[in-house]
Amino acid sequence: GENVEQHPSTLSVQEGDSAVIKCTYSDSASNYFPWYKQELGKRPQLIIDIRSNVGEKKDQRIAVTLNKTAKHFSLHITETQPEDSAVYFCAASYSSASKIIFGSGTRLSIRP
C-alpha cells in the first residue's frame, strides 16, 4: 500500500553538527520527494524537494539525496543552528493518485 516511513522520530544534535533524517517509500512510480519544516504552532513550509531524475540536490546547508533502487531518500542539514529546531516531514508523490503521502515527522532539537 501507499506508505512513507520516516526515522528517527526525534533527533537531538549539538549546534554546529550535522543532522540526517531518512525516509523510505513503497511506490516505485513515485517521482517527487519534498521536505517540509514545521516550527511550533506554524504551518508546514517547503524547504527543499527532489525529483526522481536526479540523485542529489543542495541548497546552502540543506541537501537531499535519493536512491531510487532502494526507494529511500534522506535530508542532510550541516552546521546546524538553533533556528533549525523544528519538526521535519518527508513526503512522496503517488502517480496512481493526485496526492503525496507524508512521513510521520522528525522532531529535531539543536543543543547549544
Add this chain to the structure above:
Amino acid sequence: NAGVTQTPKFRVLKTGQSMTLLCAQDMNHEYMYWYRQDPGMGLRLIHYSVGEGTTAKGEVPDGYNVSRLKKQNFLLGLESAAPSQTSVYFCASSWGYSNQPQHFGDGTRLSIL
C-alpha cells in the same frame, strides 16, 4: 498575495454539532487538499480536489465531507462532530499534479468536547 487562508483559526464544538471549515487560495491553483495533524502521526489526507467541481477521498475521509464549488475555495464539513475529530486541520493547494509543491494555510485548531 495572501496565499492560502483558513477560517476560523480556532473552534470548540460539542459532540454532535456541525461546522464548516473554509479554505481560500488566491494563487489560481488547480489542486486543493485537506489534512489533519495529530501528535506523532504527521499529516494525513482527508479529502482533496483536482479542480473546480471535483472531490476525492484521501486516507481518512470518514466523518467529513467537502465541496469545491469555486476554484479558489475548498470547504471541509463535519456533519456530526465527534471527540476523535479533535485535531489541527491544514488546507493546502498546488499548481497541478502530485509532483508540485504544496502551499499550506496556517491551520484550524478544532476541539470537540
